[in-house]
Amino acid sequence: MKKYKIGLFGFGCVGQGLHEALSDNPQVAAEIVKICVKNLDKERPLSKDKFVFDPKSILEDEDIDLIVELIDDAKLAFEIVSDALRQRKPVISANKKMVAENLDKLIALQQEYDTPILYEGAVCGSIPIIKTLTDYYSLENVLEIKGIFNGSTNYILTKVIEENKSYKEALEAAQVNGFAETDPTLDVEGYDAKYKLSIVIEHAFGVHVHPDNIFNQGIQDITKSDITFAKERGLKIKLLAKAVKYNNYFSAYVAPHFVSKESPLYHVENEYNAVLVQGAFADDQVLVGKGAGKLPTGLAVLSDVNAIANNYRYSQRQVSSMAIQSTVEEVYVSFSPEQPVNFNLFTNVSEKYIGQNSGYVIGEINTDSLQELLTNADTNVIFTSGAKEEIEIHRLTYSYEIG
Numbered sequence: 134m135k136k137y138k139i140g141l142f143g144f145g146c147v148g149q150g151l152h153e154a155l156s157d158n159p160q161v162a163a164e165i166v167k168i169c170v171k172n173l174d175k176e177r178p179l180s181k182d183k184f185v186f187d188p189k190s191i192l193e194d195e196d197i198d199l200i201v202e203l204i205d206d207a208k209l210a211f212e213i214v215s216d217a218l219r220q221r222k223p224v225i226s227a228n229k230k231m232v233a234e235n236l237d238k239l240i241a242l243q244q245e246y247d248t249p250i251l252y253e254g255a256v257c258g259s260i261p262i263i264k265t266l267t268d269y270y271s272l273e274n275v276l277e278i279k280g281i282f283n284g285s286t287n288y289i290l291t292k293v294i295e296e297n298k299s300y301k302e303a304l305e306a307a308q309v310n311g312f313a314e315t316d317p318t319l320d321v322e323g324y325d326a327k328y329k330l331s332i333v334i335e336h337a338f339g340v341h342v343h344p345d346n347i348f349n350q351g352i353q354d355i356t357k358s359d360i361t362f363a364k365e366r367g368l369k370i371k372l373l374a375k376a377v378k379y380n381n382y383f384s385a386y387v388a389p390h391f392v393s394k395e396s397p398l399y400h401v402e403n404e405y406n407a408v409l410v411q412g413a414f415a416d417d418q419v420l421v422g423k424g425a426g427k428l429p430t431g432l433a434v435l436s437d438v439n440a441i442a443n444n445y446r447y448s449q450r451q452v453s454s455m456a457i458q459s460t461v462e463e464v465y466v467s468f469s470p471e472q473p474v475n476f477n478l479f480t481n482v483s484e485k486y487i488g489q490n491s492g493y494v495i496g497e498i499n500t501d502s503l504q505e506l507l508t509n510a511d512t513n514v515i516f517t518s519g520a521k522e523e524i525e526i527h528r529l530t531y532s533y534e535i536g
């Protein structure tokens with residue numbers, strides 16, 4: 134079998150994880166021959182002569198026949214990846230932002246130059262969701278896909294809800310443990326999860342939806358009273374990414390959800406991710422695993438290297454004409470009593486409470502109106518679809534709370 138010569142871009146967390154995983158698997162027909170990094174003066178665990186600074190010294194090296202892109206700069210990553218595909222060099226990337234924002238262009242380049250790009254490591258770390266959807270589910274009518282797609286936010290929510298840590302303490306612990314970036318915005322505001330959701334939608338439904346068209350609300354606005362509300366009802370709050378197929382359209386969003394004990398997602402804690410796929414034939418299946426980190430992601434990238442060495446490429450799902458649409462969802466919205474939200478934006482209100490320090494409303498609202506409502510300061514939303522029955526039972530039991 135031919136041994137691929139890898140030109141690696143990036144030798145940070147994932148790049149080093151790939152190196153370790155490959156060293157442990159000499160049967161994989163590939164070796165890393167050059168590594169491009171930003172700072173050549175950094176101490177590295179490998180011989181200095183492997184490292185280069187100029188991307189061209191990899192891209193123009195005719196001996197290199199596989200490009201693995203693991204840098205943290207999405208714009209440059211797209212330039213590197215497109216250049217490589219144009220030279221008919223197969224590509225592997227773990228960069229969800231780059232892949233999600235350019236998926237249509239990447240598919241076109243892949244077809245035009247008849248050269249594969251794989252990106253298993255970009256979505257939920259060690260969980261093999263892309264290959265599972267592409268291969269195993271290729272004959273399945275996927276109806277819904279949802280899950281915990283971001284390990285940092287799940288870690289923070291676990292610490293805040295289970296261990297009563299403050300949001301700041303939990304975020305700092307996530308950063309110390311390497312689960313959250315120094316700038317955590319992409320994680321905590323739900324962007325990272327929606328990049329992954331956009332990629333998953335492509336492989337589950339055969340539709341490309343740009344991440345800008347997916348609603349996202351993160352965990353940054355969750356208040357103490359939201360957590361009290363959840364705890365009193367035996368619920369947890371999880372940041373879920375979710376896409377649901379209807380007849381000729383689908384909905385997709387990332388938002389905090391109340392999750393009840395009956396859901397398999399209730400038990401997924403800390404940096405773990407989970408993906409729940411509902412199909413017309415197979416019904417529900419859940420995949421749970423480490424969503425990030427050096428070795429789990431390094432192994433996902435290595436599995437793509439091995440796949441390329443075995444001539445694997447993603448088969449395209451039949452392209453669907455379905456479009457994303459806003460939908461009416463039942464949500465809990467909390468607000469400051471000094472600045473109540475516009476209740477008229479709800480199509481149906483089932484519960485309303487305004488106390489001295491906090492207020493909330495539970496009702497049905499169109500996701501476009503929800504976006505408008507969230508422009509109010511001190512307003513947060515939690516979707517109730519993972520725990521609707523529990524909230525209804527509570528409403529019967531504690532009816533005095535209804536305002």
Ligand SMILES: NC(=O)c1ccc[n+]([C@@H]2O[C@H](COP(=O)([O-])OP(=O)(O)OC[C@H]3O[C@@H](n4cnc5c(N)ncnc54)[C@H](OP(=O)(O)O)[C@@H]3O)[C@@H](O)[C@H]2O)c1
Pocket residue numbers: 142143144145146147148169170171172173175203204205206209227228229230254255256258424425426427430
């Ligand atoms: N960390 C995870 O658990 C995880 C999980 C899934 C996906 N990913 C994705 O994998 C990618 C890499 O993440 P990471 O955590 O490994 O990042 P990281 O630890 O910050 O490492 C980034 C690497 O990219 C190099 N780099 C940055 N800009 C560059 C440039 N202009 N030219 C050449 N090299 C450049 C850096 O070089 P220096 O070493 O010289 O600074 C460094 O080696 C990202 O797209 C990320 O979203 C990460």
